[in-house]
Amino acid sequence: MKSQKKKNRKWLKGTGIVLLVLLIVGGVYTYSVFKSFKNAVETMNQPIDRKQSEKRVKPVALPKKDPFSVLMLGVDERPGDQGRSDTIIVLTVNPNNKSVKMLSIPRDTRTEIIGKGTVDKINHAYAFGGVPMSMNTVENFLDIPIDYYIQVNMDGFKDLVNAVGGVTVQNNLDFTQDGVHFPVGTVNLNGEKALSFSRMRHEDPRGDFGREARQREILQAVIKEGTSLSSLTNYSTIFSALGKNIKTNLTFDQIMDIQKNYRDAGNNIQQVEIAEKGTMIDKIYYGLVSAEEKQRVQNELKTQLNL
Template sequence: MLNIILFILALLLTIGGLSYYSIYSTVAKSVNHMYEPLHRDSKSQDTDIGHDPISILLLGVDERPGDKGRTDSMIVLTINPETKKSTMVSIPRDTRVFMRSKNTNIKINAAYTYEGIEGTVQTVEQFLNIPINYYIKLNMEGFKDIVDAIGGITVNNDFPFTLEGVHIPKGEQHIDGKVALKYARMRKEDPRGDFGRQQRQREIINQIVHEGAQLKSLKNYQGILTSLEKNIQTNLTLDKMIDIQSSYKEAVNNIKQIEVKGDDKKIDNLWYHVVKNETRKDLSKTLRHQLNLES
């Protein structure tokens, strides 16, 4: 999802910077419509973008009519411009965490149902003991609009499966938005479970960036921006996006991916991904080191 934002910046620099002010203005207006600040008290302090390490919470939210929605995908990205390294931590949606405001244990994806972005950010901060500086939320239901706007993407499916009437065969294939959404959501038929789904979602994001950077996609920049505007929410301003593009690009290209290891257990008739406290502390230590924070 950060890559999608970087794609917006590439679009801005490629077209807006070299062409007409009206195009730059269109990009600026779209980003402004995506902007939604956080209002709660957070561990997050103001960061000096370009010099300080930053953390970004990337959320794929399953929002449908009449439903508050839950996070379908949750990734914490830390970026250190000094070491030119980044870490990407995929948090399984069923991870058992303590939600302080509710004074109870929940599946981490339910934090969004209870308290939206604010509650989700706070819960992730508490779980990992790090500040979350920024967030980017993508509406998974509108995911297909983004894929269609760039003319589809090419994926390499490891094994054939069918989800909600859509069959996706094995092998490399060019898919549209409807198929991409199924490809991103399936997990029950995947022997890797949630981790397999996370891998496919990262593949889709990379392919969106690849296809979106092509000249044929840039010609449809208005359609792309419209789909992004409808489906992305973030507390990153346009100025901060530009700073990230210029100052953190090297670090974003050097990403270490980390999985949150745990055991799947049934507690009170519900299945959870249970992470040992020692594992959680080790993960926190890694991320805090990446953010130049004391362990």
């Protein structure tokens, strides 16, 4: 029994990169759990009509352990409105150096919107053209191929937090959001509070950067709870929350390839930040990234992808 628990824990930790992409995971060891997980992934799978990136000489071969990238979009979906991607995170995964680089792009970043022919805030790409336009715009901005996407319904994100029994984070800023007070120190969050915690930015002197740091902390806390052995007993609720609130062009077989070939990379997650200067243009706030800063980030991610 003890040996089996260690085996389960090893599988769960090894699936760290899948967790980072899908946010949570269950131990796929019994047939019923395996089937539930597969059904959830099939529900989440949403292929998109998008040509292979011109920045790729050949398609990514996950069985051959090619480095790859994922665009994670946190979207506030509203009735009658496609919404905007207020959370934009790019993951570059390299199994050779056993690492994942996680870049948060501030939503107000000013850049060319590919396919629209305008220069605007980067999060408007989703409002104009959904996932394909977001992928193309981020790809152009970073000058790297964007291979896969994960879209998370942020309003439904609270279901994911509740499914793993809530999360615990370390808060370094005393603030109040949506009528909830978040003191400095250890804070226990249910789904509703986690959503408020991750959305606040106006009271934070770091603005979007502080907001992004809290979002990453929530994601990592969900991963921690989702990989605990106690979560194995709650797999049906966890997988149900995944299926309802996440869309991705990753297939079940691709996720299994990632679990098999990239597991060590998930144990080394490195944060990448991009510096920008807040500026008003025509009475609209934008974040401007200098050419030198953009080049620095592009070079770091290209190296990570072996480009």
